[in-house]
Amino acid sequence: MMVADSKLLAIKKKLLKQRQDLLAEAEQTLTSKISTEKESFPDPTDQAVAELDNNFLLKLRGREQKLLKKIDEAISRIDGGTYGVCEDCGGQISIKRLEARPVTTLCIECKTRQEEEEKMQAG
Numbered sequence: 001m002m003v004a005d006s007k008l009l010a011i012k013k014k015l016l017k018q019r020q021d022l023l024a025e026a027e028q029t030l031t032s033k034i035s036t037e038k039e040s041f042p043d044p045t046d047q048a049v050a051e052l053d054n055n056f057l058l059k060l061r062g063r064e065q066k067l068l069k070k071i072d073e074a075i076s077r078i079d080g081g082t083y084g085v086c087e088d089c090g091g092q093i094s095i096k097r098l099e100a101r102p103v104t105t106l107c108i109e110c111k112t113r114q115e116e117e118e119k120m121q122a123g
């Protein structure tokens, strides 16, 4: 059973919004960082600012970068028609779970098992 198109579209919208928010937030962090640096170095070269722009994505914090990647992957799965399929067992992920956590790639059974395994590894 595939996820209904209307649901899929709503999830995609949500993902795009989340992506936008994440980038806006990161940009804000970066902007405040630049202005802080301007205060300590009153005369920054344009080159330095350009380099900051180039490294924009690299400067995203790890957690944000990971989430952004997950969002991009989820969007491409939606576009490719493979969204909502568990990447472990190949089963259908419930729509409730997808709506609650759109970037998920595992059905609840596989996720629960994975968490239990992680707990065991952590000791």
Ligand SMILES: [Zn+2]
Binding pocket: 086, 087, 088, 089, 090, 091, 106, 107, 108, 109, 110, 111
């Ligand atoms: Zn599964």
